[in-house]
Amino acid sequence: MPWEKSFEESDVIEQAMEVFWEKGYAATSISDITDATGIKRGSLYNAFDGKHDLFVRALLKYGGDRRTSKLRMLETVDDPREAITMFFDSLVKATLDDPDKKGCLLFNTALEYSSHDDDVKKLVSDGIKEVVTFLEGQINRGKELGNIPDSVDTRPTAKALVALVVGIRVLGRGAFGKTALRQVAQQAIDLIS
Amino acid sequence: MPWEKSFEESDVIEQAMEVFWEKGYAATSISDITDATGIKRGSLYNAFDGKHDLFVRALLKYGGDRRTSKLRMLETVDDPREAITMFFDSLVKATLDDPDKKGCLLFNTALEYSSHDDDVKKLVSDGIKEVVTFLEGQINRGKELGNIPDSVDTRPTAKALVALVVGIRVLGRGAFGKTALRQVAQQAIDLIS
DNA sequence: CGTTGTCTGTACCGATCAGTCAACACTCGA
């Protein structure tokens, strides 16, 4: 058996993800990634199919590590209204805590790139659907438990909440400060009150 | 006096704006612009300072032609609640009518580029503030006239509405269809009801 | 008609891009 790789693919994907996240797909060069990872050009092309392949894998990793696991965790919260509140709180917190103001890789991609590539478009679309489904589930659960009023229309409300999520993530990159973001999050909670 | 320009600067800016709008700043090359306008490279650099200068001018033109004039028009509507409704309706309509799904240049820029350049950052920030101010004004006017309830908290609500605007524009690029966008717009109106 | 000053068109610049390739390093089974 031959020589083994000197790096973990998932580590490289993680670091590549950070670069794509910060700079965007178009503005990220392979050299940026080799600089960030320390992996040489040839090794990178030996392990991956190229820039696009790396980006897709980064998106998948982002989805699994950051989004899906977070939503699964929140689904274990007893009070669904509290779960949604926690969701928005963590969103605002993540936005405020990031000194680079990178926003959310999913939405950054939705704007920069989704109109150009079908693979990526689908990943973005699925990621957003996942959030909508989570919110719909929580709203329905809340209505069953009686701490979200029946007057709340589940599907339109879930979609509006996602739109607010997008707004928070985009405006959090610079246009809105702490107070404004918290106000928006509060308005989101008001939508299910 | 010497030879005059064979093109209108504002025409070139308009066409360059379309290219930037569709492809994003980083992904747009000078060749893309010369192709789209028919202007040769040298003439373009003779008339403008370069790619960045062209982009800033395109952003300014977008702001003036599309945003500011629209908001001024809506401010002449008697019923401020109706003005906000029309604002969201036209937003959804513009999003649905665009076959290229370009979204909004302002928000596209907010995500792709605002973290890299201070001039552009300010333009984006000011553009968003303009919309917030418009919405605050209409909400206050509606409260005075009595067709928006006093229980609506002007500033947080205006900010949430802008967040929904962003959401509609971003999600309208692919993730959300006609029904979903209209539902989100309706939820926006519900926020001031 | 010639001078003057601006605009046009294109060749060209160095830098950088994504991606390739062949020489070399290394491990392991035979």
Add this chain to the structure above:
DNA sequence: TCGAGTGTTGACTGATCGGTACAGACAACG
């Protein structure tokens, strides 16, 4: 010990990037 097979490396490719230089086209003056 050596060949097979994989990983690493850095030089290299052709294309394209943003931007420049300059020769020629043109119009308004004298």
